[in-house]
Amino acid sequence: MPHSASATEPPLADPPRGIRAAIIMDGNGRWATAHGVNITDGHRAGGDALHDVTEAALDLGVSELTVYGFSTENWRRDPDEIAGIMQLFIELVDREAPIMLERGARMTFMGRREVLGEEICERMRWAEELTAGGTNMTLCIAFNYGGRAEIIDAVRAAVAAGIDPAVIDEDDVSRHLYRPELGAPDVIIRTAGEQRTSNFLVWQGAYAEFVFADTLWPDFGKPELHAALVEYARRERRFGGRTSEVVS
Ligand code: IPE
Ligand code: IPE
Ligand code: MG
Numbered sequence: 001m002p003h004s005a006s007a008t009e010p011p012l013a014d015p016p017r018g019i020r021a022a023i024i025m026d027g028n029g030r031w032a033t034a035h036g037v038n039i040t041d042g043h044r045a046g047g048d049a050l051h052d053v054t055e056a057a058l059d060l061g062v063s064e065l066t067v068y069g070f071s072t073e074n075w076r077r078d079p080d081e082i083a084g085i086m087q088l089f090i091e092l093v094d095r096e097a098p099i100m101l102e103r104g105a106r107m108t109f110m111g112r113r114e115v116l117g118e119e120i121c122e123r124m125r126w127a128e129e130l131t132a133g134g135t136n137m138t139l140c141i142a143f144n145y146g147g148r149a150e151i152i153d154a155v156r157a158a159v160a161a162g163i164d165p166a167v168i169d170e171d172d173v174s175r176h177l178y179r180p181e182l183g184a185p186d187v188i189i190r191t192a193g194e195q196r197t198s199n200f201l202v203w204q205g206a207y208a209e210f211v212f213a214d215t216l217w218p219d220f221g222k223p224e225l226h227a228a229l230v231e232y233a234r235r236e237r238r239f240g241g242r243t244s245e246v247v248s
Pocket of ligand 2 (some may be wrong): 024025069071196
């Protein structure tokens with residue numbers, strides 16, 4: 001009998017709850033080109049996808065969702081594109097923070113903030129204070145974020161805190177990362193078919209599982225997140241040992 005399609009296939013089981021997920025949201029430019037719209041409209045569609053995926057992550061019991069919104073290398077782009085991203089970011093924070101509050105989730109940010117200017121810094125502080133009591137999930141937006149910059153900043157902060165450089169260890173660095181309260185991601189998802197980290201979570205991602213999806217970010221939604229988390233749950237993690245015992 002020929003294999004017939006989805007109608008006869010059982011739906012994917014739900015992934016375990018409590019996953020720490022991170023996403024490299026890539027493909028806004030290709031989506032804009034494919035739809036004959038300008039790049040800023042591509043990024044706007046990306047912001048809408050972030051709303052949908054955040055809701056989906058809450059529904060699926062994700063405990064921490066860290067998303068890559070703007071990298072320290074993205075300053076190489078055209079000034080008009082950058083200005084569009086900054087404006088969209090402000091609008092997104094204004095729109096999403098009250099929704100996070102309503103859903104009992106916390107919103108926070110990681111990256112070098114000061115160079116983003118006072119208007120953006122003020123919005124970040126507002127959103128963080130508004131949602132500080134949220135316990136259902138933490139949404140962390142990496143914005144003007146670079147993994148290498150973060151490691152440098154962490155080491156500098158550890159030294160500034162009085163730790164003897166000669167004895168700085170991994171715990172010292174971890175404690176001085178931008179968001180030390182967040183755990184290492186279990187899974188890093190990248191959309192749009194590229195298979196590289198592009199300087200995302202260089203320290204925290206040391207033992208993350210990677211899941212790559214061909215879907216362009218603006219088209220990524222709940223079914224795609226669900227599938228990526230199920231794919232992650234199938235992996236055997238070893239952390240250097242011979243068993244899949246979890247280390248923190
Ligand atoms: C990701 O989409 C968003 C940012 C990097 C800000 P891109 O703009 O990189 O999309 P592509 O890779 O050009 O398709
Ligand atoms: C990574 O995507 C940064 C973000 C998604 C914010 P890029 O599109 O900037 O990465 P490269 O240049 O393709 O490596
Ligand atoms: Mg890209």
